[in-house]
Amino acid sequence: MAVHRQTSKMALYLVWTLMGFSLSAPPVTLGPAAYDLENYDDSNTWNLNTYGETYDYDYLDEEVGTLAPPPAVTQPPAIVPPEDYVEEVTLPPRPTKSPVPSTLDFHGPGLFGPDTGLGMPSCLLCVCISGSVYCDDLDLTQIPPLPKETTHFYARFNKITEVRATDFINLNQLKRIDLSGNQISTVNEDAFRSMLQLQDLILADNNIQALPELPATLKHIDVRNNQLRSSGMHAEAFMKMKELQFLYLSNNKLDYIPVPLPESLRVLHLQNNNIQSIGQDTFCNTHDINYIRKALEDIRLDGNPVDINLYAHAYVCLPRLPIGTPV
Secondary structure, eight states: OHHHHHHHHHHHHHHHHHHHHHTTOOOOOOOGGGGOGGGTTOTTTOOGGGTTTTSOHHHHHHHHHTSOOOOOOOOOOOOOOOTTOOOOOOOOOOOOOOOOOSOOOSSSSSTTSTTOOSSOGGGGTSEEETTEEEOTTSOOSSOOOOOTTOOEEEOOSSOOOEEOTTTTTTOTTOOEEEOTTSOOOEEOTTSSTTOTTOOEEEOOSSOOOOOOOOOTTOSEEEOOSSOOBGGGSOTTTTTTOTTOOEEEOOSSBOSSOOSOOOTTOOEEEOOSSOOOOOOTTTTSOTTOTTOOOOSOOEEEOTTBSOOGGGGGGGSTTOSSOOBOOBO
């Protein structure tokens, strides 16, 4: 029993000792008698009232207080622009297109000359798309060299004054030429003669006084608003054109209707000329009273000094009467 009591006292002593170390309390100085198991539970040995008074906790606070607090991170004040503030943005300069010269040397050697070797010099100046060449409104004074594979050529609203014999040489695939709105006064006699594929020839709004020999393959001829005279046209100029459907000759100086007209013709515009009479065989066949011209449905003769009412016998073969009143 005494041994059990001593063991309990020893365990209690160890617990208190460990608690003292964990609380960082100052050590208690005990004499040798304090460790006597006989007086271990004596209250005089353990004075709990004075336990901890010898440790200066204020000193601990001072030591902790001497640590400088970390510097506060302050955010810069937000910049609020005024309501009427407009931010200026500098845009990069736009690329500028170099102006295309209005006059080019097509005769001399070089890029635009006849010896260029490129096969398509005009495509550097005009727009070329699948055989079509567009040279509209470029202040051209003459027709530029064209690629050999050109099928449709447009050079409207330029300053071209002449169509030369060499302008369309070796262009065997050309089907349409449109030179309307230029200043053409001269067309060389050989300008279109060798063009065996040409179907549409548009020369409206120029100063043409005479037409050269035209290919028989034409389907559409437009020479409106020129200075064309009857003396400036070949005799029987349209007779061999077996596929001609549209013939526009209005606003010229023609004295008579250019006969004979092909059977394929559908539209004939001759208004505002100087036509004064109509022949019996202009539209019909006087040798065949049963002849009927079915294709020709649109004839304009208004604005001429001819009274169409006086030539009723000239229209008996037509499906429709011409339009026209004397000036």
